[in-house]
Amino acid sequence: MMAESANASEIRASIVQQRKADDRKKLMVNLVLLALLLVAPAVLYPVFLMKILCFALFAVAFNLLLGFTGLLSFGHAAFLATGGYTTGYLLSTYANVTTEMGIIAGTAAATLLGLFFGLVTIRRQGIYFAMITLALAQLVFFFLVQAPFTGGEDGMHGVPRGYLFGLIDLQNNTAMYYFVLAIFLFGYILVQRIVTSPYGQILKAIKQNEPRAVSLGYNVNQYKLIAFVISAGLAGLAGSVKTVVFQLASLNDAHWHMSGEVILMTLIGGTGTLLGPVVGAAFVVNLEYQLSQGALADWVDAILGGIFILTVLAFRSGIVGEIQKFLKKNLH
Amino acid sequence: MSDQFVLETQGLVKEFKGFVAVDDVNLKVKRGHIHALIGPNGAGKTTVFNLLTKFLPPTRGKIFFNGKDITPMKSAAIARLGVVRSFQISAVFPHMTALENVRIALQSFEGSSFHFWKSGGSLDRLNERCMELLDSVGLMEFADTVTVELAYGRKRALELATTLAMEPQLLLLDEPTQGMGGEDVDRVVELVRKAAEGRTVLMVEHNLGVVSKLCDRITVLSQGAVLTEGDYQSVSDDPRVREVYMGTESTSTEVAG
Incomplete structure (x- = not known):
């Protein structure tokens, strides 16, 4: 009996040690990523990088649902656009609204919208959940076309970037880049924290076996709703920042194409991994940019579609997932 | 009354469109017992489990746990109260x-x-x-x-x-030995026996050998209704049980198998 319990504590200690080693590995990856992002503007055009970071944040937010909760939302464009339009409207209309206030307001608006969407949809499963989120997002799209203050088909232009904390001129692309980077890191680290937290364990359990989670006393809809609202809020944050970077809020952001694109980015990069959506966003944004420069400009959607099919059929874990698998196989 | 019985159902009915899956079931599970729910395929055993844990809403009837009416409660709340179920297919993450x-x-x-900010x-x-x-x-x-x-x-x-x-005070096991070979079955019997110490167990089980070894009381369901109830000997001697559950085979060969 005594020997057994000593054995148990040994196993327990090794599990904790293993987790700490994994945490260290994760930290190293994060630091490398951070270093790359810090020096990136020296090599690449900051506006291009900011576009990637905005979409990366959008995809990371989306992946909190798809990858870690098992919910496929087909309406995430609504949150991106609500964040973007709210921030755009406030910054263009009121001179005394600072940039950071505009971004916070946009994020808050998307969070509230997420709460509303979530309350309506969270009881639904699978395809029904996807369809209702799509339908609600279409309502938001039509609202943004029709409302008198959104600029209709043209969207909003000339949104001022303003000053950060009234001090730093965000008209400077380098300053703007580091501001966007800080916000991206906030979102990324928040999601990383969430999925490894005690709450994240419950999300994982719900994703893997929902009836069992219910039978263990979890009111699963509450857990899903919280994830949905956080995801919507972060998607809104991405939209708000995007509006400030490009100084416009465009109807493209509300279109269902955008909801599809974020699914594409996440799947290509790898669902269920933290880095996957970031890599996927970089991959898609870069590919779209490269192709739009050349003779294949009209074929962008077809080529992305082909890559998507290939991913789903042959590389289901996505870029990051496949690399992780490869490393695991070859390190053991 | 409620001291003696952990779980009690009164007139439990579940109707699907044009089909009565559970028909007026009055179940009484005594505290500390291992109680078996047996019956042929389609007798409504798993449906009863689903009703007890509110994975399905009953059409009529009431469910009492420790004398308290839990019929209107939700699945998660029932689990937290101490009625925890397992599933037919192994339910793991x-x-x-x-x-x-x-x-x-x-x-x-x-x-x-709910602490999403903690490490x-x-x-x-x-x-x-x-x-x-x-x-x-x-x-x-x-x-x-x-x-x-x-x-x-x-x-x-x-x-x-x-x-x-x-x-859990009350453990609901849905076919714990399903799909297992001999040695595993013996292990599970031992585990259930151990788990039942100090609690009550209600289990759906097909393997009559397991039932005879473990269970204090047996309820036989047939076509959604309770056919008979009693200890293993009286139930296995009942000719009606043999007819619906064991076909024409005699009880003893089933047990040996």
């Missing part, structure tokens, strides 16, 4: 380790399950209890194994450990 599986159950009462390390203090529970079903050395890699019998043992982590 496949891409988590065995330890994490058990820990999910412990978190249910631990109050941190994963804050759960380490639950690990000791997890190891005890895993040890009790002989899975200690598999604590750090991802569940999907465990053999079937071990998955079922893990499921039991997870269920026991909830400290």
Whole structure:
């Protein structure tokens, strides 16, 4: 009996040690990523990088649902656009609204919208959940076309970037880049924290076996709703920042194409991994940019579609997932 | 009355369109008993389980747990009250380790399950209890194994450990030995016997050998209704039971098989 319990504590200690080693590995990856992002503007055009970071944040937010909760939302464009339009409207209309206030307001608006969407949809499963989120997002799209203050088909232009904390001129692309980077890191680290937290364990359990989670006393809809609202809020944050970077809020952001694109980015990069959506966003944004420069400009959607099919059929874990698998196989 | 019976149903009915799956079932499960629910396929055993845990809403009737009417409560709330079920197919979280599986159950009462800002390390203090529970079903050395890699019998043992982590007063086991070979069945019988110490168990079971070894009382369902109830001997001697449940074969050959 005594020997057994000593054995148990040994196993327990090794599990904790293993987790700490994994945490260290994760930290190293994060630091490398951070270093790359810090020096990136020296090599690449900051506006291009900011576009990637905005979409990366959008995809990371989306992946909190798809990858870690098992919910496929087909309406995430609504949150991106609500964040973007709210921030755009406030910054263009009121001179005394600072940039950071505009971004916070946009994020808050998307969070509230997420709460509303979530309350309506969270009881639904699978395809029904996807369809209702799509339908609600279409309502938001039509609202943004029709409302008198959104600029209709043209969207909003000339949104001022303003000053950060009234001090730093965000008209400077380098300053703007580091501001966007800080916000991206906030979102990324928040999601990383969430999925490894005690709450994240419950999300994982719900994703893997929902009836069992219910039978263990979890009111699963509450857990899903919280994830949905956080995801919507972060998607809104991405939209708000995007509006400030490009100084416009465009109807493209509300279109269902955008909801599809974020699914594409996440799947290509790898669902269920933290880095996957970031890599996927970089991959898609870069590919779209490269192709739009050349003779294949009209074929962008077809080529992305082909890559998507290939991913789903042959590389289901996505870029990051496949690399992780490869490393695991070859390190053991 | 409510002291003697942990679980009681009154006139429990479940109708699907044009079909009565559970027909006026009055069930009384005595505290401390291992109570079996048997019957041929389609008799409504699993449906009864689903009604008791509110995975399905009953059409009519009432369910009492410790004398308290739990009919209007939700599944999760019933589980937290102490009525915890297992499933016919092994219900585990496949891409988590065995330890994490058990820990999910412990978190249910631990109050941190909404804490999305806390580190994963804050759960380490639950690990000791997890190891005890895993040890009790002989899975200690598999604590750090991802569940999907465990053999079937071990998955079922893990499921039991997870269920026991909830400290249930009433354990509902849906065919715990389903799909198992001889040795595994014996292991599960021992595990259930151990798990039943100090609690009440209601189990659906096809293997009559298991039922005869474990169960204090048996309710036979047929076409959604209670056919008869009693201890193993009186139930297996009942000619009606033989007719619906065992066909024309005699009881003794079934038990031997």
